[in-house]
Amino acid sequence: MSTTQSERLRGLLEPLVSAADLDLEEIELSRAGRRRVLRIVVDSEEGVDLDACAELSRVISDKLDATDAMGEDEYQLEVTSPGAERPLKEHRHYVRAKGRLARFTLHEGGELVARILDLDDDGLDLEVPGVKGRKPTARRVAFDEIAKARVEIEFSRKDKKEEEA
Template sequence: MSTTQSDRLRELLEPLVAAQGLDLEEIEVAKAGRRRMLRIVVDSEEGVELDACAEVSRAISDKLDESDAMGDEEYVLEVSSPGADRPLTEHRHYVRATGRLARLQLNDGAELTARILVVDEDGLDLEVPGVKGRRPTARRVEFADVAKARVEVEFNRKDKNEKEEEA
């Protein structure tokens, strides 16, 4: 997809998605056999429920039908929320991941798995889990030092509410 088409689609769809109370995270056009696939990823502070995806999908479909942004070729529209192990690429992604475990690859090549405690404009305050019974340690990482970051899926993660009930 050309940058021009991507920019045009973003310009066309971002206000529509924002009107639904969602953030337009990603737009991808890919070839799927004889047709094209238009994948749109949306998110919000509270996450995205299935009904919200369906509603925004209908609104996007109507808007695309009114415009020539996708041209005359057939395409399939897919609207979804980011996966559980989504990459963290924007400041808001880190804010939404507060309290979650994340794997960070640093610019110096080091890799770090830690819980995000606080996010500010410059970086992250993390809690690095202790190894072999040791206590967790605090660590500060600046955004400028992060090459890649991704939320880790936790199957035994306790919610904030569960921790408060135990206390």
């Protein structure tokens, strides 16, 4: 997608997404055969449910139909959340992932899987799980040390309500 079209779509859609109390994470335009696919990724502090995606999809569709932002060609609109293994790119992503297990690829090389305990403007306080019966260890990682980060799926993870009880 050209920068101009991307900027135009972001300018058009961001107010609609914000009005739904959501954050516009990504706009992706790709080809699927003859059709184009416009994928809008949204999120919030509480996450995004299917009903919110469906409602926002209707609002965005109406807005796109009322403008020439997508041109005359056919397109398919998808409004979705970042998913379970969401990438962590912005500071707000790390805030939302607090308490979650994440996989970090470090600039110095190597990977680290650890739980995000806390964070500030400079970096993260992590708990690295112990291996083979060893206790977990604390580690501090600065944001500028992280090349990539992604939330890991945990099948036996306690949710916040269980932890608070």
